[in-house]
Amino acid sequence: xxxxxxxxxxxxxxxxxxxxxxxxxxxxxxxxxxxxxxxxxxxxxxxxxxxxxxxxxxxxxxxxxxxxxxxxxxxxxxxxxxxxxxxxxxxxxxxxxxxxxxxxxxxxxxxxxxxxxxxxxxxxxxxxxxxxxxxxxxxxxxxxxxxxxxxxxxxxxxxxxxxxxxxxxxxxxxxxxxxxxxxxxxxxxxxxxxxxxxxxxxxxxxxxxxxxxxxxxxxxxxxxxxxxxxxxxxxxxxxxxxxxxxxxxxxxxxxxxxxxxxxxxxxxxxxxxxxxxxxxxxxxxxxxxxxxxxxxxxxxxxxxxxxxxxxxxxxxxxxxxxxxxxxxxxxxxxxxxxxxxxxxxxxxxxxxxxxxxxxxxxxxxxxxxxxxxxxxxxxxxxxxxxxxxxxxxxxxxxxxxxxxxxxxxxxxxxxxxxxxxxxxxxxxxxxxxxxxxxxxxxxxxxxxxxxxxxxxxxxxxxxxxxxxxxxxxxxxxxxxxxxxxxxxxxxxxxxxxxxxxxxxxxxxxxxxxxxxxxxxxxxxxxxxxxxxxxxxxxxxxxxxxxxxxxxxxxxxxxxxxxxxxxx
Amino acid sequence: xxxxxxxxxxxxxxxxxxxxxxxxxxxxxxxxxxxxxxxxxxxxxxxxxxxxxxxxxxxxxxxxxxxxxxxxxxxxxxxxxxxxxxxxxxxxxxxxxxxxxxxxxxxxxxxxxxxxxxxxxxxxxxxxxxxxxxxxxxxxxxxxxxxxxxxxxxxxxxxxxxxxxxxxxxxxxxxxxxxxxxxxxxxxxxxxxxxxxxxxxxxxxxxxxxxxxxxxxxxxxxxxxxxxxxxxxxxxxxxxxxxxxxxxxxxxxxxxxxxxx
Numbered sequence: 001x002x003x004x005x006x007x008x009x010x011x012x013x014x015x016x017x018x019x020x021x022x023x024x025x026x027x028x029x030x031x032x033x034x035x036x037x038x039x040x041x042x043x044x045x046x047x048x049x050x051x052x053x054x055x056x057x058x059x060x061x062x063x064x065x066x067x068x069x070x071x072x073x074x075x076x077x078x079x080x081x082x083x084x085x086x087x088x089x090x091x092x093x094x095x096x097x098x099x100x101x102x103x104x105x106x107x108x109x110x111x112x113x114x115x116x117x118x119x120x121x122x123x124x125x126x127x128x129x130x131x132x133x134x135x136x137x138x139x140x141x142x143x144x145x146x147x148x149x150x151x152x153x154x155x156x157x158x159x160x161x162x163x164x165x166x167x168x169x170x171x172x173x174x175x176x177x178x179x180x181x182x183x184x185x186x187x188x189x190x191x192x193x194x195x196x197x198x199x200x201x202x203x204x205x206x207x208x209x210x211x212x213x214x215x216x217x218x219x220x221x222x223x224x225x226x227x228x229x230x231x232x233x234x235x236x237x238x239x240x241x242x243x244x245x246x247x248x249x250x251x252x253x254x255x256x257x258x259x260x261x262x263x264x265x266x267x268x269x270x271x272x273x274x275x276x277x278x279x280x281x282x283x284x285x286x287x288x289x290x291x292x293x294x295x296x297x298x299x300x301x302x303x304x305x306x307x308x309x310x311x312x313x314x315x316x317x318x319x320x321x322x323x324x325x326x327x328x329x330x331x332x333x334x335x336x337x338x339x340x341x342x343x344x345x346x347x348x349x350x351x352x353x354x355x356x357x358x359x360x361x362x363x364x365x366x367x368x369x370x371x372x373x374x375x376x377x378x379x380x381x382x383x384x385x386x387x388x389x390x391x392x393x394x395x396x397x398x399x400x401x402x403x404x405x406x407x408x409x410x411x412x413x414x415x416x417x418x419x420x421x422x423x424x425x426x427x428x429x430x431x432x433x434x435x436x437x438x439x440x441x442x443x444x445x446x447x448x449x450x451x452x453x454x455x456x457x458x459x460x461x462x463x464x465x466x467x468x469x470x471x472x473x474x475x476x477x478x479x480x481x482x483x484x485x486x487x488x489x490x491x492x493x494x495x496x497x498x499x500x501x502x503x504x505x506x507x508x509x510x511x512x513x514x515x516x517x518x519x520x521x522x523x524x525x526x527x528x529x530x531x532x533x534x535x536x537x538x539x540x541x542x543x544x545x546x547x548x549x550x551x552x553x554x555x556x557x558x559x560x561x562x563x564x565x566x567x
Numbered sequence: 568x569x570x571x572x573x574x575x576x577x578x579x580x581x582x583x584x585x586x587x588x589x590x591x592x593x594x595x596x597x598x599x600x601x602x603x604x605x606x607x608x609x610x611x612x613x614x615x616x617x618x619x620x621x622x623x624x625x626x627x628x629x630x631x632x633x634x635x636x637x638x639x640x641x642x643x644x645x646x647x648x649x650x651x652x653x654x655x656x657x658x659x660x661x662x663x664x665x666x667x668x669x670x671x672x673x674x675x676x677x678x679x680x681x682x683x684x685x686x687x688x689x690x691x692x693x694x695x696x697x698x699x700x701x702x703x704x705x706x707x708x709x710x711x712x713x714x715x716x717x718x719x720x721x722x723x724x725x726x727x728x729x730x731x732x733x734x735x736x737x738x739x740x741x742x743x744x745x746x747x748x749x750x751x752x753x754x755x756x757x758x759x760x761x762x763x764x765x766x767x768x769x770x771x772x773x774x775x776x777x778x779x780x781x782x783x784x785x786x787x788x789x790x791x792x793x794x795x796x797x798x799x800x801x802x803x804x805x806x807x808x809x810x811x812x813x814x815x816x817x818x819x820x821x822x823x824x825x826x827x828x
Binding site for chain 1: 573576577578579580582583584585586591592593596599600602604606610611613618623627628630634635643647651656657660661663664667669673676680701740757760761762763765769770771772773775777806810811814821825
């Protein structure tokens with residue numbers, strides 16, 4: 001890494017270290033119940049929403065009812081989004097004349113945005129209307145993020161609370177939107193516009209270029225989508241090039257600002273967790289684990305991309321200097337250079353955003369592997385909004401169990417004993433996604449319907465396929481974009497993968513929390529395993545790496561590792 | 568009991584979808600658009616640049632400076648290669664997505680991805696030409712051939728050598744040296760031979776701009792010092808010293824050059 005890279009990384013770490021605890025404090029005050037900051041503005045809005053919904057925000061749900069509410073809302077949201085995408089061709093606000101999407105593409109896209117994956121099999125500029133973007137996709141980006149946060153709140157109440165009931169889904173959803181996502185989005189969008197992100201309804205304008213040709217200049221309500229794409233750890237952009245497009249990410253400042261929009265909130269949610277359970281040391285231990293893994297994959301990628309592609313002719317200068325960014329510049333923007341590109345792109349890979357400002361398919365094998373590994377470790381560095389927290393809590397329960405076996409104690413987390421019923425659910429949680437990824441990935445590597453879509457031959461092709469399934473299963477949505485994914489095979493199997501990858505973990509996490517809700521809290525004794533100290537943090541990191549590593553190691557060897565060795 | 572639970576959640580879902588579609592799908596983007604148009608009108612509309620009263624482009628989007636046949640115009644600074652459509656297509660942003668060992672990107676590099684005339688892996692590149700040892704051949708239709716097969720026909724130059732795919736990095740480096748009168752083997756800045764992520768990169772590196780100065784000066788019959796001064800004038804330093812890389816905005820520089828006449 002060079003000086004620029006270190007400075008950018010340090011700035012990101014410093015801003016996160018300041019903002020995440022502050023935002024966590026605000027979140028805890030917001031979701032603790034009772035009076036909360038900003039009540040004078042927000043409370044009347046919430047009361048109006050509850051009246052329209054005809055729900056009582058104070059009536060707490062069992063985990064089963066909570067899960068049913070999540071599923072029913074997800075199903076109906078998908079149907080509405082599907083209808084909008086199918087019909088966008090005849091609906092207004094369509095200056096680029098995007099036709100209605102085909103049934104399979106609309107199916108894939110609707111699921112993709114409802115699950116927060118934001119895998120984009122369609123072409124942003126020409127296959128989605130402004131109405132489809134605004135009223136369809138952006139709405140889904142807001143609700144997907146708020147659902148994630150709501151589920152995390154319910155899981156925390158189950159793990160730590162003394163009641164069998166774990167909160168009201170509609171109240172959690174409404175409060176998340178009204179008090180967190182909407183105000184932060186409006187602020188963030190204006191910051192982006194001030195730097196050059198566009199926000200208009202003019203459609204394409206035609207410019208007469210200096211060379212005497214013409215160029216189509218796109219428009220659209222871009223900043224308002226860009227901000228919730230990032231803040232909601234969604235990842236879906238208005239334009240094909242995503243976060244690399246100068247109208248979405250115009251300057252070096254917006255590049256780091258966009259990364260911060262992604263990672264600060266998931267870290268803040270962990271700090272909120274610490275305050276809600278009254279054990280702030282526990283939150284610090286979890287934040288430390290997330291931060292170590294975040295720094296690991298991000299710094300490896302920054303170094304690899306700065307070092308460049310050793311297969312280029314020696315006379316092509318990849319040395320960074322005051323007059324040239326150097327490094328592996330294929331698929332990267334000049335203003336970001338290799339360090340800023342890898343920092344932003346791979347920095348978001350440990351979340352469910354998968355927002356990129358550079359082309360992952362053209363990353364060096366080492367840089368590409370770093371981003372792949374961030375996804376395979378389960379996206380807990382720092383994870384999606386809410387998903388990061390309940391994901392790492394499940395892994396913490398697993399670690400407590402393993403540690404308990406090693407020292408011969410009954411495993412216990414937050415004073416509650418972990419027994420066989422919980423362990424069955426935890427193992428199911430850990431195995432669901434790898435099974436789906438490896439089964440569909442293997443089928444695609446064998447079937448002609450899968451291999452025909454590969455752009456880059458050989459080992460890189462296997463990486464393209466398996467990355468696609470891992471990315472959508474973890475609701476990341478970034479792509480080794482050479483893969484031609486808008487085919488019936490990929491539209492359908494990736495759609496199924498996204499559904500399982502989103503809702504199976506939600507149901508299992510709620511079930512685990514429900515099974516612990518109301519369980520007896522044991523007093524802490526000298527024999528209790530300390531789950532907030534550095535020993536446990538190191539142990540948890542090890543479990544995350546070993547579980548992720550063992551499951552995916554053979555596939556990584558055949559893909560990117562092999563490509564690096566042979567090349 | 569379960570059934571009534573479903574129905575209650577379903578009716579709340581429908582109401583919630585109506586609320587969020589109206590408030591977040593319309594209210595929110597319209598509010599952001601309104602405030603943006605009020606306070607940041609220029610940026611919100613795309614940082615548009617007008618020349619002689621006509622829309623000439625956007626300061627944030629690169630454009631092509633080639634003639635109708637696709638040949639680069641010597642009197643303009645040239646942007647990076649672009650994978651957006653046929654080059655700098657604003658309706659089709661995107662990257663090449665070529666992997667780091669793909670022959671279409673790096674050519675046939677001996678011992679890495681080379682294949683024989685029969686399509687089987689080989690140690691050396693049978694298509695190597697004196698100028699380009701990594702040459703990827705073209706078929707008579709002008710398409711690159713990466714999986715050769717017996718009986719495949721290739722395009723040849725008058726001297727009998729293989730014609731090479733002009734879009735590999737080694738070929739782009741050769742063309743860059745030729746276009747800018749650089750000696751054989753001269754170092755070429757990496758951004759000059761690689762496609763950007765958006766295909767609309769407005770910038771080139773300072774090193775890339777400096778390499779092009781003598782050519783542009785000659786084509787315009789301007790003193791080199793004058794062109795050099797313009798390059799320095801349109802070089803933006805790194806934002807805050809480290810947030811971005813120093814870069815030269817190609818469209819703004821070329822507009823300034825046209826203003827010199």
